[in-house]
Amino acid sequence: MSSSSRTSELLAWYDRHARTLPWRVSPKAQAAGERADPYRIWLSEVMLQQTTVAAVKDYYLKFLQLWPTVEDLAKAPEEDVMKAWAGLGYYSRARNLKKCAETVEFELHGRFPDTEEGLCTLPGIGPYTAAAISAIAFNRPAAVVDGNVERVLSRLYEITTPLPNAKPEIKAGMAKLTPFDRPGDFAQAVMDLGATICTPKNPACVLCPWTANCKARLSGTAQTLPRKLPKKQKPTRAGSAFVLLRPADGAVLLRRRPPKGLLGGMTEVPGTEWAVDFDTASSLDFAPVAADWHKRLAVVKHTFTHFHLELTIWRAPAPAGYTPPEGHWWSSRDMLDDEALPTVMRKAVTAGVE
DNA sequence: AATCCGTGGAT
DNA sequence: TATCCAAGGAT
Numbered sequence A: 001m002s003s004s005s006r007t008s009e010l011l012a013w014y015d016r017h018a019r020t021l022p023w024r025v026s027p028k029a030q031a032a033g034e035r036a037d038p039y040r041i042w043l044s045e046v047m048l049q050q051t052t053v054a055a056v057k058d059y060y061l062k063f064l065q066l067w068p069t070v071e072d073l074a075k076a077p078e079e080d081v082m083k084a085w086a087g088l089g090y091y092s093r094a095r096n097l098k099k100c101a102e103t104v105e106f107e108l109h110g111r112f113p114d115t116e117e118g119l120c121t122l123p124g125i126g127p128y129t130a131a132a133i134s135a136i137a138f139n140r141p142a143a144v145v146d147g148n149v150e151r152v153l154s155r156l157y158e159i160t161t162p163l164p165n166a167k168p169e170i171k172a173g174m175a176k177l178t179p180f181d182r183p184g185d186f187a188q189a190v191m192d193l194g195a196t197i198c199t200p201k202n203p204a205c206v207l208c209p210w211t212a213n214c215k216a217r218l219s220g221t222a223q224t225l226p227r228k229l230p231k232k233q234k235p236t237r238a239g240s241a242f243v244l245l246r247p248a249d250g251a252v253l254l255r256r257r258p259p260k261g262l263l264g265g266m267t268e269v270p271g272t273e274w275a276v277d278f279d280t281a282s283s284l285d286f287a288p289v290a291a292d293w294h295k296r297l298a299v300v301k302h303t304f305t306h307f308h309l310e311l312t313i314w315r316a317p318a319p320a321g322y323t324p325p326e327g328h329w330w331s332s333r334d335m336l337d338d339e340a341l342p343t344v345m346r347k348a349v350t351a352g353v354e
Numbered sequence B: 001a002a003t004c005c006g007t008g009g010a011t
Numbered sequence C: 001t002a003t004c005c006a007a008g009g010a011t
Helices: A003-017 A027-031 A038-048 A053-066 A070-074 A078-085 A092-107 A116-120 A127-138 A147-156 A167-177 A183-196 A215-219 A280-286 A333-338 A343-353
Strands: A236-245 A252-256 A300-303 A308-317 A328-331
Touching: A003 A167, A003 A183, A038 A053, A038 A092, A038 A127, A053 A078, A070 A092, A078 A092, A116 A127, A127 A183, A147 A167, A147 A183, A147 A215, A167 A183, A236 A280, A236 A343, A252 A343, A280 A308, A300 A343, A308 A343
Parallel strands: A236 A308
Antiparallel strands: A236 A252, A252 A328, A300 A308
16 A cells, blocks of 8 residues: 555545535635635634634634735734634634734735745744645645644554654654645545544544554554643632622723733733632732622632633622723623633623623 | 643533 | 543744
């Protein structure tokens, strides 16, 4: 079995089973002359970083409607971009998305680089995304390696070296397999295979176009691959959040988080620091204003990438004559949906007002 | 090199 | 309920 034969078998499978996705130009449409738009491919790839297709779809369509071209996005207020991204997570992606759009529009005459090297210099574009854009949007034979490809190839070649140590070997294997003809379709084919057939648990090997020459399948180890280095457990941090309500209409006091770090640049209700050894008893020392604070019964629980959070929620009506300090503002109930509130803060607001 | 950075669905 | 993990990148 030559690698070129494997390649054509998978492309034939892709011609029949390619998923229909909003950002994808199907093999049939390509045959009819339609070409991928680099802006749309880039936008989808950034959104898809560490994020499921299902979670991305609505955000992608919303972004495309708000900003149909890289010029539109480059000229948009960053605040609007953060609001549109709110809830999707990994908010540095949104800030880098905006920066990248500005670079492409104002320094590169509105055109994305077509090589991996050129793409890699742009904010928010790393080795995976550069290869994906190069292959899918510009038809260049780049070796695209994401989590799906790592899983599929570690099984195909029965690579037992744990990730991430196995990455160079997998990258080399993908480079060997990737054809000069239809490299973008091939990359998407391997990713579709990983997403629909060669899944982490209970892979559907009987449906796989590569089943006959998959080493792990033949030796019965597919389920156990890829191996991964053990990850350390998450500590639990605690803190308090303060939901201050404007007596007249119930508007909620909000403020902006610092531009970098966790939830950087996003909107929040005022709160304490989050720490493992947090002392809830002293919470009110950190309240935005002296008021008639009452602790809510429900504690908001939320899990981030590297820690669990238990957030105690306090509520109070704003004292007479209170005006929001610098960097704070009132958000009326019907405006809350439009704020750049990350999910944990939506939970906090909900727990505070209900 | 190791750590930081969200979220929600599947199991 | 707890864990995994999904089209990773920046520092």
